[in-house]
Amino acid sequence: MKLTSDDLLVILALCRERTLDRAGRFLDRDVSSVFRAIKRIGTKAGAPLFSRSKTGFHPFPAAEELAEQGREISEALSQAEAICSGLDDQLSGRLRITTTDLLLEHFILPNLAGFRREFPNVDIDFSTSNQFAKLWERGFDLAVRPSANPPEQLMVQFLRRLEYAVVRGRGYKPAQGTGSGAEFDWLVPGSGLAQHPVRKWFARNAAACASVTSFDSMSLMIQAVRADLGVSLVPDLPALTDGLVRMDGLEVSEFSEIWCLYHPSNRGNPLIQAFSKFMKRTLN
Incomplete structure (x- = not known):
């Protein structure tokens, strides 16, 4: 027996969600239906695709490969639904977006007028927070976030890669030292940015230094750099680094x-598809 596209979507759901209950919500099915489906699929495949433990279902390599095929099908279905929904000027409704202050200021707002021209009847509510919002708990439709490992339980749309640079304000004069960073006054992400990808870099390079000032806002941290209060690691974007001095002695990977x-x-959801595709197009 051959696997069907529906079988691949079931495999994708269980690989992503790891439990029958969550996979059922993903597929809009009840638990028993998902359980029967995965048993049937294992029979078709001729071998088990998952191991089961108290913590849930764990995919074997073959299941992970099949889940990639299911992901392509899921994305194609989403695109088809968006087309059928008529992503044009008639698209209307309210879209609730959570993002960070930095991304809103430097990525979203500069492009928002273009989105408004394409979709004038879509209302947007922005919420800025540097805490990672749980989309199923706080009433948001969409999050725009920096992440090195986006959560597996969410649907994701990659927008762009973001490099970083070590910078200081032109008026900041660090003490004489070896250039290792110990002589700098460091401006670093605070506990509210605990999941930010650059936290590990600061832990390695700013452990023993002249002073540390932390911020729960990347936008405020960059303002502090421009106020000549110290040295920091910031996104390597012209809008953020223009007028600042690069510190080339420290390696940043x-x-x-x-x-x-x-x-x-x-x-x-056609509103989500419209916004994510627009951002993908404008940021690349």
Whole structure:
């Protein structure tokens, strides 16, 4: 027996969600239906695709490969739903977006007028927070976030890669030293940015230094750099680094990626598809 596209979507759901209950919500099915489906698929495949433990289902390599095929099908279905919904000037409704202050200021707002021209009847509510919002708990439709490892339980749309640079204001004069960073006054992400991808870099390079000032806002941290209060690691974007002095002695291999994230139950939402595709197009 051959696997069907529906079988591949079931495999994708269980690989992503790891439990029958969550996979059922992903597929809009009950638990028993998902359980029967995965048993049937294992029989078709001729071998088990998952191991089961108290913590849930764990995919074997073959299941992970099949899940990639299911992901392509899921994305194609979402695109088809968006087309059928008529993503044109008639698209209307309210879209609730959570993002960071930095991404809103430097990525979203500069492009928002273009989105408004394409979709004039879509209302947007922005919420800025540097805490990672749980999309299924706080009433948001979509998150635009930097992440090195976006959550597996969410649908994701990659927007762009983000490099970083060590910079200081032109008026900041660090003390004489070895150039290792110990002589700098460091401006670093605070506890509110605990999941930010550059936190590990600061832990390695700013552990023993002249002073540390932390911020729960990347935007405020960059303002502090421009106020000549110290040295920091900031996104390597002209809008952020123009007028600042690069500190080339410290190696930076860290990067982050910007993603649109949304709950699987919203994968057919035409408002989300319109916004994520627009951002993908304008940021690349």
